[in-house]
Amino acid sequence: MEQKDVVGNGKGSSDPRVIAIALNGGAKSKYIVRWIVEKFIPEGKVAFKLLHVFPKITGVPTPMGNLIPLPQVRDDVAVAYKKEIEWQRTEMILPFQKALIQKKVSAELVLIEADDVPNGISREIAKHGIKSLVIGASSNSLFARRVKGQLLSSVISDCAPTFCTVYVVSKGKLEALRPSNTKTNGNAVECDSPATNSTNSSSRYTNSTFDPGSNYSESPSSSPPGPVKHPDSLTCVKAGYNNSGTNSAELASFQSINTRNADEACSSTVGTLTSEKSSFKTTNGDNESWITDQVSNGIPSSRCGQASASTSQLASSETEVNINLELEKMRIELRHIRGMYAIAQNETVDATRRLSDLSMLRNEEAMKLKQISEKEKKAQELAKLEKEKFESAKREAEYARGRAHREVMHRREAEQNAARDAKESEKLKNVLGDPVYHYQKFTWEEIVSATSSFSEKLKIGEGSYGSVYKCKLHYSTVAIKVLHSKEGANNKQFHQELDILSRIRHPHVLLLLGACPEQGCLVYEYMENGSLEDRLLQNNDKPPIPWYERFRIMWEVASALAFLHNNKPKAIIHRDLKPANILLDHNLVSKIGDAGLCTMLNLEPSSLSTLTLYKDTSPVGTLCYIDPEYQRTGLISMKADVYALGMVILQLLTAKPAVGITHVVEDAIKEGRLMKILDRSAGRWPLRETAEIALLGLQCAELRRKDRPDLKSILPALERIKDVAENARDLAAKILIAPPSHFICPILKGVMDDPCVASDGYTYDRKAIEMWLKDNDTSPTTDFPLSSKNLIPNYTLSYAITEWKSKRRIQNGNYS
Template structure:
């Protein structure tokens, strides 16, 4: 604030000079500011005041181009518009302030609202006592326009206060100068105290053009250019005359002189001398001025001696002419001083330009290097873009295919849903998928429950193998009629009649009144009988055991994700896992299953179900369930871990976890494995054993979830399938209709396409993703629907089973 107050009072910080610079707001104002900076900053401590005059705001423009007077505009709109104009003006002048601020000098921006530019600047100069003003006179600037026949720069010079020195700059060079009255009066008084007329004649100058960098070659009759700044030591003109032995009185002798000849001689000499001023040094300036003064004095004396003027009027005229010559000498001296300063400025600028050129060359080199790096980077980015573009195209194609497949699946699901709804409407809800069997049919099929047909017996009833409706079935008969009303019977009937899974025992029929259930017949009995080799049954190879573990886990996952109610088996053990003729496992005995009244999508494995009377088989019951009565899905995981350990060792469940754990710690796992299963793969077997121990942890939270167990068991199953296929290499080639036309291998899941040919499901689905034609006939397919070929699938399974038996897979 102190610095700003000092600038406003005509003084800068620490009593520095204040230079006012009038800006017209044009692009060429930078030349004015640059000239002022180069001119005054080097002369000592200075402060700058940037002035800009703009007309008074009388109205607010509208989008239609009209102007609404301020009195007719709301006050808030007028204030906002004025602030906007003030901000625009500040933004226009701000770059010039930065130019000076970079040179570390005080700068102040002043906006003057006035209708008359010259009066506005003059009032600012007078109010703050600013003694030096720089204005512009460019050909297309504000100060080049005419006011009442005069250039605006000339009008500003005339209106400036008398104590102010005005510099007129054009194209970065001083064009004209109007000195202050203090400089002019001081010079005149010092030269001749009585020459008041000459003082008045030199107080105002025309706006003629002067280029300090040029030389003068004008005719002798031409007048010296002006105005120029008066030097501070103009008294040297008189000193030069006195040093040459001629004082002012001698110069003004009584003899008149020929003023015309004297003026011609002075102008000619001044022109010749000024043509050499660009090469003068500062030290030669005083001697040159002295010589010129003496030369003009002697010429005056010679002319006066030849003149014959006898009147005092001629003497006065002669004195006036001599005084005019002195003024013109001061003009010449000022021009020389300006030329000398401009020469020094040009030298300094040339040096600065040389440095700037070197810096620009270095910058240009750096830019070139950066450009090369940018080109390389652009090339790399272009390659990445092309790669990303290709990936995007591929991803879009894949997404389109997935959308089409999803749409087809949704349409199919919608059709299936409609069909199920129709079926529900016809049969009523719930729909039980089993056939009603009469008690007489059961008695006839079992030969009145003959012991010869009995294949098993449990605490709830006996199981018979018999023929029913021309099919071999297994019939489970409860011990008493009261059993038909038991909770376990109805729960097993309800669950098995509603769900279907390849590894869940299939319920074919039932006689609810007598408590009888009819199942599909499983040729190889229970897993427990085959593991313990009861009735001298052949052992199960290790790779089949890996597959059975995966099948049991997948069926448990199906039960746990059942909708609308998840199912927990609660009685999972080898005795309830049955094997068909191909050793495919299926879980049976769902009488102890529990259905949770929860949404499976929000169901957690930690969800507990209170059961005050735990049920199941000892050694397979979850220890926490047995202790607390709280059952969860982790209860089935515990039983699965026990089954995995029994598949590896073929030992009873009692103490099996401790035996396997000790064998692993002591490095003798191979000693407890079932040797009848063949040569176990050590790494996969060890991994399977560790998985079984994890599932059989005593604490529920330490057991893994089924979604974590399934991927490991599936990987084991794939290893087992590869091992099984090794035994089939030397066998007779399969029938041709077992071979997939695409894979050229025996089909796993045969399906019939719309062209009438049978393919492996996985292969034909991959083909249909990218093609619409038949892989066999190459003709367009009418549709992409696939129909399972169950007959061929059964034939392939039979062939594989016989093949395993022929190769002796069940031998030690």
């Protein structure tokens, strides 16, 4: 509901003069306050009452946008809502109260709850006996607030008590005035009325053009300073304010006006002289008539004749003297008028010249201002460019700093791992006394105790050669691989895996912690995220791997293969590389396992580039990952692992089975639909890098050995792609910010799962607040007694928390 800005001026019996001000907090309010400060504060000691009228509260809104009537709402909720509305209204008027207090006057805020603004204001004025009112002028536009066809300011004036003087203020100036009955008996006159106290007009406003800051007396004896008018005709008042200026046309016509005034003055002089002569004749005639009358009344004619002659002579001499005096006066006045005319002409010329100079100066200043504006615009553009450069340099510096920090941490971690490995190796050497094999020997009793006698609850995998159990051994979580039979301890693959894994250490090769050779048991480090195959084919309930982590895994697998191929003194070929043998730890770091089928070639590093074939009459491995030439000829080389690496790369891109995957990817690239066959669960793949990786995977999976690239050429390409992936991962990590404060439960100090609102108005997690309410009747936040123990579900906040957790799970779930 719109409300007019109103100012009331009341005088009580106490010394300070009470002035009531009703404001709506709009743009007009500052002009009202400014006018009040200039008008009333200089007059003497005053005190102000700030009145604000707001609609009656009939209901309480709900989060769904509905309005619940007050009788249907609990008393505490209704009281809280009313206090909230009063607080909002107080905050809206508070700046104006502070502005008055800064002037060292008392200012009291009064809130009035009423649907009818005029009646609410009128009742407050009558209640406190306020004798003056100032109303913000209503606009006369089509959309102005009206009550029964009248402007709101008119209605407020009509409703105001007759003992109250009503002012209308617009933009810091007095627009109109309705005097009280103690001044004009309650009558008002339109702005066209010739008398300010006329009783013929029905309007209750008086037009005024005096200065708002002047000390206009409000005593009953003083009359209003201008003609009275109706508030709907405020244009008459505004016209009075717009006539004070002098334009160039008036200056240009000033000379002709002065000339015309001089001619009129001369004509007036001659006319005066003629009029005096006529008057003289009339006087003579009247004298003659008087003489005649005297004769007719019995006065002797001689006496009449003498009287007439003497009167005629006297009149003639006096008239001649008077005429001479008048002529002399007229000559003096004419000379004075001519002098004034000359002065006016000079002033007109000077004014015209000054106006021309000012116009030229104005043009020059306008040109300077334009030049300054252009320079300012250029400076702003330059500042914007500099700011962008600064922000770019800042981002690059932050990225470089972060990368340097990561490299330092990686190097420190590598040094710590190396030191720990060296210490463990030295410890194992001292314990076992074996300079070749670096693993800890465990007893069969320790294996049985750790696996709880090979409990099915601890089994996490099973293959053709044995079962894998997750358990605690020497206070560390490990994975124990147990062969199905004791004869397996003499198995060639078991001893080959034990031999190879006990000799090598690499960050991306599965770490062998120990073994029980007599019973065919191998103890590995535990990999929390299982195999790559399970994560790609979604064989578990864990989230998919994002694309940037897949790029990194490609590089890690290739680097591990390069390490095996360059092992000294014997090169190692894995021969069974596939997603099922690539394991992931809790950070999705990949490690190659299952080295039972590895082949060690007794080759010197210098001969690796020339002699790459080895005869093996019994090809082993997994179908679809075996080198086609190795499968056909039985000749194995390091390019066999390159073929398997290509298949793994294509599966990381598409998450499809290995059967026929090369044809699917090749056809998609030829037809330009590579992005359609990619695994969409990995996120939004970068087009250029993905296409490059796909082509590299197809090259590695070529049927002929000679068409496949070497690991020396594969690793640089994968490392460059890995850097792109790390940048994307760092950017994604920045998105994982702390939860908003309103997601945190005041009791648990953590993110809420089921938010609900208690009777104290605060939101808590349902389980936490229910446990609190079992033992307490007070609010856990305010420590005040609770009106009830009812809980209202906060569905909006619950949805927001769920969405936030979902985004965080997508970003961070890959590490769990």
